[in-house]
Amino acid sequence: MKALVVKDLHKSFGNVRAVVGFTLEMEEGEFVTLLGPSGCGKTTVLRTVAGFEKADKGEIYIFGKLSNDIPPEKRDVGMVFQNYALFPNMTVAQNIAFSMMIRKEPQDKIKKRVGELLELVQLSGLENRYPHQLSGGQMQRVALARALAKNPKILLLDEPLSALDAKVRQQLRGEIRKLQMKLGITTLFVTHDQEEALTMSDRIVVMKDGVIQQIGSPRQIYDDPINPFVAHFVGTSSFLEGEMLDGKIFIWKDERFEVRKSKVKNGKALMVLRPTHLKMVKDEENVPDGSNVMKGRVSLVTFLGSVVRVHVMIKEEEILVEMPSEDFWGFKEGDEVIVYFSPDFPLVFPKEQNIQ
Amino acid sequence: MKRIHLILFLSPMVVFLLMFIIYPYIYIIIHAFMDDFTGRFTLRYVKNLFEKWAFTNAWRNSLMFSSLSTGIAAIFGSIIGWISTKFDDRKRGIISSLFSIPMTLSGLVVAFAFIVLLGRNGIFNIIFRDFLKLFHFDLYSWTGLAITYAFFNIPLFSLTMIAAFRNLNTSLVEAARNLGANIFQVWRYVIIPVLAPSFLAATSIVFAGMMGAFGTALALTGMAKNLLSIQIYSHVSESNYNIPQADALALLLGVTTATILLVLNTLERRLRIKE
Numbered sequence: 001m002k003a004l005v006v007k008d009l010h011k012s013f014g015n016v017r018a019v020v021g022f023t024l025e026m027e028e029g030e031f032v033t034l035l036g037p038s039g040c041g042k043t044t045v046l047r048t049v050a051g052f053e054k055a056d057k058g059e060i061y062i063f064g065k066l067s068n069d070i071p072p073e074k075r076d077v078g079m080v081f082q083n084y085a086l087f088p089n090m091t092v093a094q095n096i097a098f099s100m101m102i103r104k105e106p107q108d109k110i111k112k113r114v115g116e117l118l119e120l121v122q123l124s125g126l127e128n129r130y131p132h133q134l135s136g137g138q139m140q141r142v143a144l145a146r147a148l149a150k151n152p153k154i155l156l157l158d159e160p161l162s163a164l165d166a167k168v169r170q171q172l173r174g175e176i177r178k179l180q181m182k183l184g185i186t187t188l189f190v191t192h193d194q195e196e197a198l199t200m201s202d203r204i205v206v207m208k209d210g211v212i213q214q215i216g217s218p219r220q221i222y223d224d225p226i227n228p229f230v231a232h233f234v235g236t237s238s239f240l241e242g243e244m245l246d247g248k249i250f251i252w253k254d255e256r257f258e259v260r261k262s263k264v265k266n267g268k269a270l271m272v273l274r275p276t277h278l279k280m281v282k283d284e285e286n287v288p289d290g291s292n293v294m295k296g297r298v299s300l301v302t303f304l305g306s307v308v309r310v311h312v313m314i315k316e317e318e319i320l321v322e323m324p325s326e327d328f329w330g331f332k333e334g335d336e337v338i339v340y341f342s343p344d345f346p347l348v349f350p351k352e353q354n355i356q
Numbered sequence: 357m358k359r360i361h362l363i364l365f366l367s368p369m370v371v372f373l374l375m376f377i378i379y380p381y382i383y384i385i386i387h388a389f390m391d392d393f394t395g396r397f398t399l400r401y402v403k404n405l406f407e408k409w410a411f412t413n414a415w416r417n418s419l420m421f422s423s424l425s426t427g428i429a430a431i432f433g434s435i436i437g438w439i440s441t442k443f444d445d446r447k448r449g450i451i452s453s454l455f456s457i458p459m460t461l462s463g464l465v466v467a468f469a470f471i472v473l474l475g476r477n478g479i480f481n482i483i484f485r486d487f488l489k490l491f492h493f494d495l496y497s498w499t500g501l502a503i504t505y506a507f508f509n510i511p512l513f514s515l516t517m518i519a520a521f522r523n524l525n526t527s528l529v530e531a532a533r534n535l536g537a538n539i540f541q542v543w544r545y546v547i548i549p550v551l552a553p554s555f556l557a558a559t560s561i562v563f564a565g566m567m568g569a570f571g572t573a574l575a576l577t578g579m580a581k582n583l584l585s586i587q588i589y590s591h592v593s594e595s596n597y598n599i600p601q602a603d604a605l606a607l608l609l610g611v612t613t614a615t616i617l618l619v620l621n622t623l624e625r626r627l628r629i630k631e
Contacts, residue, residue: 052530072533079534085527088629089549098545099535132629143531150535 001064003028003186004049004154009058011044011210018044020210022058026154029184031177035197036207037233042190044210046156049188051075063153078147082159084139086131092118092142093127099150117145120179137168144176148183155180155187161196173200194234198222206230228349231272238319241351244269250348253315257292258343268351275309275322277345280331281338291340294319298335312339381610388603401604410582415608418584421498422566425505429562432506433513434555440518452518455511463508463571470495470504470576496577504572509565513558520554549627556624560617567613584609 002025009022019041026032034042047053049060051072060067067075086095093114094101100110118124121141131139140160147155157176161169177200180187191197197204198218206213206221206229214226225231228239242252247265250257262269287293296314308328310321321339331337391398405411440448458466474480474495485492494500524547532542570585579586584605591602 050530050534052533072530073536073538075534077534079531081527081531083525083527085525085531087528087532087546098532098537102536102541146531146535 001028002026002061003030003063004188005059005061006045006049007059007061009045009048009060010056011041011048011053012056017210019048022207022210022212024205024212024215026186026188028186031180031187031189031200031202033189033191033197033201033204034207035191035194035204035234036213038192039209040207041210042192042205042207043158045207046079046158046188046190049154050077050079050156076153077156078150078152078154079156080140080143080147080158080160082162084131084136084143084163086139086142086146088131090130091127092123092129092131092134095131095142096146096149098146103150113149117149120148121145122175135168136164137172140164140172144179148185153186155185157187157189159190159192162191162193169196176200198234204234206233208233225272225347228270228272231347231349236275236320236322238273238275238317240271240273240317240319242269242271243267244348250346255292255294255315257346258290259346259348260343261346262348264348264350270349270351272347272349273319273341274345275320278319278321278339278341280310280312280321280323281340282335284338287338287340288342291342293338293340295336295338298331298333298337300333301331312337314339384603384606384610387600388607390600392598392600401600402607404601405604405608411587411605411608414582414584414587414605415612417582418567418609419612421501421583422563422569424498425502425509425566425569426559426563428502428506429509429513430555430559432510433517433558436510436514437517437521440514441521441524448518448522452515455515455518458508458511463569464575466507467504467572467575470500470507474500474503496580498581501573501576501581504576505566505569508572509562512565513562516554516558516561517551520551524550550629553624553628556620556627560620560624563620564613564617567609567616 004024004026006022006024009019010017011019022041022045024032024045034045036042044053048055049062049067051067051070055068062076087098090098096114096117097110100113114127115124118127121144123138123141123145126134126138131142134142140163143160160176161172164172173196189196189200198221201218203215204218204221205215208229214221214230216224221230222235225234231237232239240250240252242250244250244262244264244266247262248258250259250262250269250271252271257271259271281287284293294314296312296319298310299313299318300311302309302311303325304322306325307322308325310323310331312319312321319339388401389397389399391400405415436451440451443451470478472478474493476495478495481493484490495504528546528550529542532546537545568585569583570589573581573583573586574589579590588602588605588609590596591598591605
């Protein structure tokens, strides 16, 4: 049985169409991320699954059960909110115990379970603190434990990391994913952060203006974006506007590149170049046979830790090239360089598809 | 900041406090215990407060009437605060502005407005008593007085509650529902505890105001309603001139109000939640 099925979901607020024809099926234990810019409808989908919004059209099945008309408190889903939403008048233990208290479970059972959950989120010893005495990361762990306390069939995470500091965010990102795999709980995660989506998910759903653009594994989304929007939103890219000839040759300014993956046969086209697909050398002799070659001048070198990003001006366009730091051998701004790429890498889309 | 600057900076406030609060209070306390003719210490006026029926009755009436009025304001103010959550910020702003108007009006003016509206020959009574022959509404009763004061108190209470409901984090409500709480449980465990401090703050303001309420009551009922404030007035006006007795009554009013406010504020502080 599918853990979650959302079928042809539509939702409007006034005359704003928030979600248009959203369809998704989730396997049990899967971690799926809804990714998109703000206002793309991803949170609306999540809130509809939680029962906080009513679908205008479409069905939601939670483990086979049609749930459109089930009130939020009767749904078997646990939710974690962006702003933590911890009850400020309750201690950590009372917050975590809330769902069990509502179900009137015996005190000793509640106490035992709260202890287990605190251990699970590594907060043992903080049970008697109040939310205002905790850090952001700690609060979100409490919120996670509280959502798990009712043993939900599906976990819903609404941008749970976006209010946190970069360092805590990265750490908690890994912890949530490990916890999710350990518990095997089906999880629907909403974020606008492509890095979170790529690192945490089994599958990513990229959305724009309420419409699904692409569903796929992080690898598929990154390597094989379905349109320029996905390519632009997920990962960094340089875009070249040109023309396709016979589905094999891309003409950009007076350069001709051989390409193998084009969605256009003839006519105006847009080529996507990932910074990692490009290589950079000083002399043409080092370029492998069959590569597409461009000449340019380095305009900026930025050190990003594990990688170095080089901005190269080629025919008045800025193109980004990335290489592992250990492979970087000292280009400087102003150096004349040769940039090349294999015909296997770049994707070519019809021009009429917009990036934004 | 240098010490002298600090003193200069604070001096207007200190002067104000001395002139309008501390000096009058000290004056009242001293004179409540001082014989007007001999200038000697006496407990006569304070004893009167507990022995004369007119005073004990006024004290009870003031407490009861203030509690009743505060209760009315609390009920309607809370409901209005809750209803305001259904509006967007712009509409809520309009409501808040409208509700600020009563507080700027003089008690006397409002009393006359209510006489025109609800008095013996007011519009309401002409319609309901004379034409429809249903009933007569007596504006000069306790009920009439309560309704007139509600005109001030409901907006005052509402403004605090509108702000409190606005600051109530809706995701707290959603989190509680997600964790299985039904509507009643959401109110019991989340909304009421979170709003309680604001509710108590509004209660304090309205209650304190009502204990001292005077102008509208005097304009509507003259001295027919036996309230502490009216008693004080009657002892400083010509008919019943007795300043030390008025001082003693003012002391009683002050101590009673201060005690209740202290209780309410202590409770409020204990319930106040840090976020």
